[in-house]
Amino acid sequence: MKYRLTPLAKATLLACSLTLVTPVSAADNGMIVGQLSNADNSRVFAGARVTIKELNLSTESRRDGSFHFAALPAGNYTLQASYLGAQPFTQVVTVEEGEINTLTITLSSGNNAIADILVRGQRSGQASAINQQRVADNISSVVSADAIGQFPDQNAAESLQRLPGLSIERDQGEGRFVGIRGIDPNLNNVTINGLNIPSPESGVRSVALDVIPSELIQTLEVSKSVTSDMDADAIGGTIAVKSVSAFDHKEDTASLTIQGSQNTLRDKTSPKLSGSMTHKFSQQVGIAAALSWFDREFGSDNIESNGDDELEQRFYTINRERLGGAVNLDYRPDFNNQYFIRTLYSEFSDDEYRQGNIFTFDEEDSEIARESKDRYETQSIFTVTAGGEHQLDVWDLAWQLGYAKSDEDEPDALYYTFITENASIDADLATSIPQVVQNNDAMDLSTYDLDEISFEDNYTKDVETSVKIDIKRAVDYGRYKGEIKFGTKYRSREKDRNSQIFIYDGDVAGIDSATFGTSAPDWGLGEFGPGLNRQLLRENFNESRSELELVALDSELESKGASYVNEEDIFAAYAMTSVDIGKLHIVAGLRYEITDFSTRGMRVELVADEQADIEQVVNTPWESARDYDYLLPSVNLRYSISEDVIIRAAFTQTLSRPSFEDVAAYQIIETTTQEEEGGFVTEREATVGNPLLNPYEADNFDLSVEYYPGDIGVLSAGLFYKKIDNFIVYADVAGSEEWVGYDEVVQAINGSSADLSGIELSWVKAFNNGFLVSANSTFSTSDATTLFDGEEIDMSLPNQSDRVGNLTVGYEANDWSLRLTMSYKSENLEELDGDMIRIEDDHQQVDFMAKYFINEDMQIYFNAINLNDEPFYHYFDQRDRNAQYEEYGRTFQLGFTWQIR
Template sequence: MQFRTPLSAIALAIVAAGSSANVFAVGKLEGQVRDKTSQQPLAGASVTLKELNLSQQAGRDGRYFFVGINDGDYTLVVNYLGATPMEHKVQIADKQTTQQDVSLSSKDVEHIMVVGQQGALSKSMNRQRGADNVLNVVSADVLGNFPDSNISESLQRVPGLSIERDQGEGRFVRVRGMAPDYNSVSMNGTRLPSPESDRRAVALDVVPSDLLQSVEVSKTLTPDMDADALGGAIEVKSLSAFDREDTYVNLSAEASQDSLTNNTNPKLAASYSDVIGEKLGIAIGASWYNRDFGSDNVETGGNWDFTDDTGYGKAALESVDQRDYEINRERLGIGVNFDYRPSDDTDLYLRTLYSEFDDTETRNSAKTKWKSPLQAGELSQGKTTRSLKSRTENQNITSYVLGGETRFERWTLDYQASHSTARADKPRDIAGADFVAKIDDTGFSDTKRPHIIAPESYYQTDNFELDEIELAESKAKDTINSAQFDLSRQLSLGGYPAEVKTGVKLSRRDKTNREEVWIYSDFADQGVSDDALLLSQYSGDEVDYSLGRFGAGINASPVWDLVDSLDADANRDDIESTINDFDITEDVNAAYLMGHLDIGKLRILTGLRFEQNQWDSKGHGFDGVSGEFIDINNTSDEDHWLPALHLTYRYSDNTVLRGAWTNTLVRPTFGQLAPGYLREEDDGDIDLTFGNPHLKSLESMNFDLSLEHYFGNIGLVSAGLFYKDIDNFIYKADLAGRGDYVDAHSAVTYINGDSAHISGIELSYVQEFYFLPEPFNGLVLNSNLTYTDSAASISWLDDGVEHSRDIPMPSQSDITANLSLGYENTYASVWLSAAYKSEYLQEVSEIDDSRLDLYEDSHLQWDFVAKAHITTSLTLYFKGVNLTDEPYYSYAGNSAYNAQYEAYGRTFQLGVQYTNY
């Protein structure tokens, strides 16, 4: 799907349009839109020069700018949802800047609601209404009005978005059913790198929500945006002093407790902003959260044996694993931002972020595997492995963004340079300390939440002997440097208002990964006595496990004492310590040309983006047949021409019809591109596993149609349709029997498949019931529902014959829905919310057997928030998270057959907040 439309033709057309525009004297018009009573800026207000039909949105600080306006008299019209529209007569003079500030009053009350959930909804809807693309906005006020500890949990309440959780906490965001790696995440206009060694997706729990002003989700991309987002582009905007009129202080302290472990956890946050001398703005935010919690888990990994070839009859289980997690997660976020306005025509800014996430985990496991798969209730001898995993991981992201905007007589220039680095460091840890015993008469009951049936010997520590200890350490680093500029101009074409815009962006990315692995076994040969191998020498207290009896846990200290007494070099695994190391550089050069034309109520926006990608990868392989290591170097490149067309018809100030045709792409993940290679031989069979540095990027042609109607102070009804036609879908495949691997027993890698598609409908309804009699006029409803459907084709060889089957796109739920019902007045606010997502495909376990496909089950979570406004500045709040104790559950093919069940309990938060806002 590559479009070779010449850029030169478009450039010539735009140059001609610019030169044909009249050359009369021109001036500028600028100002700020505020709430009349509070004087707070009204971001997203619609500002129009009536005679020219020129429109734009007020920025986050309420400011607007018109440049290149012919001298004369004009009418300025300002419109904001919930406010009475305002008109002002303005006069533009040659080579002069006319200043026209506007103060708006509410239609029904003393001043416009700019705080609380109602104010947050108003800000979001004004920004969404005036956008040229399909856009959803979550303001900072929304982030604080739900019990969401990070950005991803806040985004689950946006239409078409859902989240992937880790230990019950939201981490990764899915947009319109597209997996997290198919979406982009930027902060202050620059792409955030990913700490994970194998992923592009950014886990948004590493960025505290207390440091933010808003989050925008673009579901259709204009040519001036980075093209690498199939589902959507998430843009995080941090604090700015000019977001508010006066000095701003926000302090909060919170304690939380979860019902599973009964631990009490502290959280502190503070933010401050001020403007010095009307030119320099400083905003500082900091957040710290230290949480001790845990989870109880039982899983099979989907290791079921279905003896009935046509269905799920006589299901037998190969193994079951009980797991208990004890976790500490500490988050620290600091942002310091500067805004400087040296003149009326230039704005400069510096945005900084430091975010650190420490994750310490202790996992005790008891896994039983039977010689032959058992049905529920049957008993047999099983091999039980009790193991300990104990590790600490530090992830951090550092970002610096320096940029600005300069407004010339006719043109506006935006420029930006950025440097961002993400790291994930795991110091030497216990990846697994395994103690093994063979226990008679073991089995399980319940296929959905398996419960171990075992004699007392199963729990006696002297029956277990140390078999193996695996240690590991790793370091991953992701660095992105980028620079860009954008040049735009407003003009008139044939009497119709228009704008042209062009720009260039250069991005350089370096991803590295280093791993070291040590495998300790054959302890007798290393001088370890038999008594020192018994689990009783390492065991601790009985594990607190809510899903049944577990037995004694394993302590890390005596394991480390044993390891430290042995020779590390003699136990190093040279193969695993080499083949997973890689260096990947990714260069992206991009340029675009776009413009829009307003014909009455219709805006036509079109343009073309060109992106050139190049990858250089270095890694290592190991040939187990020859016993040699191999250095692997690869280079590949791609060119993409990406046209777009957006149509926006504003039937009225409050009714907007949108249509879009766009083309986007997603580059393969680093884990898929990694050049690592392993060739092994077993009884003459050759088995290979390797990455694929020559994968093509996924390409998608997207169609969108939506209708939005805004009403009242806060009211919205919207419906949208979307369709994505995706080429080069990537999946894991076994290439044995094909091409260079015709004689291999297995050859597992990633390949580009045939096309895939996804389609859906998004519905939203938001209503403030201000028209009801008191006290019911404080009720607010916020709801949305998204239905999606997808299909992708995968293929394999069986006895030389190629077979294929259709699967849904991984991570795509058919239904996502959100419902929030709230009540707000001067003294209090109460919100009850629910977030739902239906089941979705996690991964294909066996390419030729759909019964073993792993699915995550549907998830419905209820949360509650209550706030009491003690004074105008002091608020006491209570939050309840996961009120119904909803577990995580995944299954193999059919929901009756467990892959993983994990329980987290409820969490309750009590806090106090001071703000002078």
């Protein structure tokens, strides 16, 4: 059990406890409730600041434009509402004892505000996001649904890359994982409608956001500093995905999008359909639904090496299909009570056929392997959340029940390997795109022998159930107004990994490798040679499987060693308070989290003993369990120098639990005893999990200034610093107390510490002449310590880029909307590979979007993705030494949208 009661934590705990003895009296008080919309009720305004001038009491409008003030003494008050892009609103309201004043506030446009005609364009989306950022208690960035629609982004990950400090990791040219300020995506927390989302991928915590189509999203919010009512496992930050609700709009809405796209590298056309609707059956009941389907045909050309004596050519053809849907129900019998059910389902399937040539250069012993990978994989995420919000006199109560399931299914994956010896091959690996010199025999499949066949069934399931309760009320600190909030949350999670791997010896009589040959793929990085026919390989395996010789020991080793079950129960409780002291808004609190963790797996040892003439696999069940707890303070400060200038500061403590594979109970051990120089020598190597890993711990400091110059715009600058303890690294722990007598044991262990510091700059501006500019950049540096060959090495954080930036230039007219974007991420350290450093090269991508509005309801659009045909490139030590070079080509999209709102 671990407690971290720093002096700051003790002071914060005392501040929270004091609030309990200074409540606002509920007797004979009145209430003001209201909603903000535009003149024709076509939209509501989220993130507006609403203030009662005489009480210096402020609140923010919620996503449906609503707000309320409870426990107000009787009297006359001046109500003010401000929203960037709209004219200020002022109204005098008389509050009577025991009465509820219900207001409908119309925010109107002016010469320098949102014109109604631009509601359909980029400006309204920017205005909504900027206003929500301005009134937030913490340091955050927001992407609204309107803004998402103004980028040529294919999923949630690509929508987030436009925000300051955010970058994405790509797979096959498409954004998947989101990094915040250079931190590993495994150290972020992702929620959908307030529900923590388990990862469908084996071994990791990070959620690949490409499984969430952008059409299902109402807002994306990235919190870079946490408050105590948020989950603590967010060293990088928290990404909150919120799906659509009927009460996000004043009137019913509907939309339909039809799109076709083409990838130039594979010259394939891909269809996409999506639609959404919101409907209110009455003022109390509403439904929102969205559906999206995208069937994408594409591929990539790849060449990679180990930087020394091995080179691999890869040719990918991929069909990637996404199906996503959401149905959300809201019941609001009155202003004081709200009930909701939120559901989201997303299925992502990836049908991949990869052909590869592996060249091993060893003079007379050089050889070539021609391989195929035939794999169909599906990932799915299903979430359902039920909850309610209740105004009970002066108390606000919110509760939520949640269930989330993610899984990854990879059935019947088939791998073929053909091999031949060929002394003629040669290549210069000290270049970004190495070329192989090979003779005619290398191009003749009849010279190859079938070496190995592998058949795999892999399945991962990650399930989490949760319940949480939040309670808050207004309090008085003498003449200052404030609020207390406390609550609890319980999460129960189980992650299972099950693998069945069958490895077959390729020594089968009568097989002519040439019968599987097909024409050479259209591979653009050099000479590839003959291809392998996918259908013939699959048919051959199905027909001859009974005749193949199973390599039983290797199959058992791989299967048992890759399977495990992890269980994790987290209980959290928090108390926090906020208070306005003049222009200073303080939010401070404490969060307590206790984690019970257990893991079940297998210790699998392959024993090959020539001396005793033994060859066997020994399986031993392995279980481990532990618990740990933390008490974590957070303080967020917001000081409004004026309506236009805001200074923010934050100190928070956060944690991130180890990835599931690192902490799983598995051991894969190979013990070999063989004769050498007249005697027998035993060598032992192992790859093992570490159930006793401690979580990452971080102290986070933030300071920023934001300037809102009026209209729609913001200019901001921020400093951040993170000190991370228990940094997890991979090390060879052979020879340690538990691993005496081993030659090599690779295991994740807790290292010393790491530091990350940097500055974020951002400028967003919508000009009156229709031009729009958005620019942001993040400059950071990091220091971390890792172990290599038993020695400590100082390095930067893995996957941390020193420079990340985005530039967008747009133009709005009555009938046109144009946007040109550029995203940039500088090089970063990926890993230590042997005695070399593997580095991901910088990446700069240019995209373009154009829309033409046929009328108020219909538009056509054109997107061009990766206009500059930017490849993906890794290198060893020096930029001209290839580790991986992959190109994807350009993608062009043409679509039509019909929209009523």
